[in-house]
Amino acid sequence: MKTKEIVQSKIPDPRNQDAKIKAQKVILGFKKELVEFFVRLRILRIVFRHFQNPVKVLKILKTLDSNRRKISGPGRVNKFIKINGRYFWNLYIPGSNSLAFDRFFEAEINRISPIPGKTNRFSNIFIAFTKKCPLKCEHCFEWDVINKKEKLGLNDIQMIIKKFQLKGVAQFQITGGEPMLRVDDIVEMIQSSHKGTDFWVLTSGFNLTYANAQKLKQAGLTGVVISLDHFDPESHNLFRGFKKSYQWVEEAVRNSIASSLVTALSICVTKTFVSESNLMRYAELAKKLGVSFVQILEPKALGHYSGKDVQLAPEQEKILEEFYLKMNFDKRFRDFPIITYHGYYQRRVGCFGAGNRHLYIDTDGDLHPCPFCFSKTGNALDGSLDDSIAELQAKGCHSFNDSNIR
Missing domain, CATH: 3.20.20.70 (Aldolase class I)
Structure with a gap:
């Protein structure tokens, strides 16, 4: 296929169509703190689903947080992106409120303590x-x-x-x-x-x-x-x-x-x-x-x-x-x-x-x-x-x- 033969037709601006645009929503400030609380709560529930020992659960949570700082940097997440009812803060971590999110963190937990x-x-x-x-x-x-x-x-x-x-x-x-x-x-x-x-x-x-x-x-x-x-x-x-x-x-x-x-x-x-x-x-x-x-x-x-x-x-x-x-x-x-x-x-x-x-x-x-x-x-x-x-x-x-x- 030759490049010069490729023609992409002019795309109409969807804003001129009947479709409703639902752009991203950036979550900041107090709302960000609230979302982060519920994200952490979901992770806690995932850990408790597999381990009932409170001491072990606390150790896993501390290790997860330590790993986050090593991978992403020393600072806290300062915003979330809300799309389709899910909250994203990392391109390679599934947005919360989803089974994909749960599977991702189960895999991370499994590295710390085998499930x-x-x-x-x-x-x-x-x-x-x-x-x-x-x-x-x-x-x-x-x-x-x-x-x-x-x-x-x-x-x-x-x-x-x-x-x-x-x-x-x-x-x-x-x-x-x-x-x-x-x-x-x-x-x-x-x-x-x-x-x-x-x-x-x-x-x-x-x-x-x-x-x-x-x-x-x-x-x-x-x-x-x-x-x-x-x-x-x-x-x-x-x-x-x-x-x-x-x-x-x-x-x-x-x-x-x-x-x-x-x-x-x-x-x-x-x-x-x-x-x-x-x-x-x-x-x-x-x-x-x-x-x-x-x-x-x-x-x-x-x-x-x-x-x-x-x-x-x-x-x-x-x-x-x-x-x-x-x-x-x-x-x-x-x-x-x-x-x-x-x-x-x-x-x-x-x-x-x-x-x-x-x-x-x-x-x-x-x-x-x-x-x-x-x-x-x-x-x-x-x-x-x-x-x-x-x-x-x-x-x-x-x-x-x-x-x-x-």
Whole structure:
């Protein structure tokens, strides 16, 4: 499929249609304290469901809170995002008042003190839905297989989803290629899956029309993560290899928010991008667009970046960490999107990939540590899944030590 042949039709502004927009609601102040109280109460009930010893329960709760500070930073959550009656404060933790939330924290509790019959380690599974993509992104990690013949059909993907759902996985992140090229298959896959699991789509914004956003929402999709790699339209289009990609992002964000989907932006920050002023300009744009989260990814020498010197310098990592802490814990920025920055916790407690808390399933069904670390360990359809996962966990992450948060 040639990029120049891809045409995305002009998307009508849903605000001019009959649909009612239900944008995110930011919860601050006393209401935030009240929500946090009930979130903590729900976690307490989950712990008591499995352990009745008050001393043990208190120890588990203290460890959970200690782990939170190690992973997210020393400050308290200063806001919640309310969407569809659920409260979100972290892009990779399911919103409260849901079975997915309960499953996530059961897995975390199980790390601290084993729950009888509970074996799940995973909070997120990334699964590549297609090899097809209309773009030629500068950082593409699937560059070597883009637009080649598909290997996984819908039935294969449904089987993989079912296997991991039986292990109690809380969330699935649907990626690609460009997963929105198979939007109808995604809808059918979500509809046929067990309830109580959150599904997210990771997209360039292509084909995320208002009608498709509505279909995905009605099927049960929780949210979308839309890639936007620069606040400047021309720079983003150049990075993505297509002249309309910035326009797609704007339309996709609008359609996602209008459909009451949790909406996030994701940026791969390059050496030439990382500066305090650029990060703030990006945050201002994200705030203007109305998204709930911004995810910051560091470039990896993989795929199209293979063999290139793309790793950030220590002083750039420091800029990112300071920005992350400021935006999430400084009260001056409470009305900005919540920032997710994996590099912060990776350098402190290790990687959560490699079968620790998540893994990546590529377009052939092969298991890898994460989308940015390719090291095949078995296949999700063939052989023993448990053996493949055990081998993946034993190998760990080659870039970071195994997490010391168990």
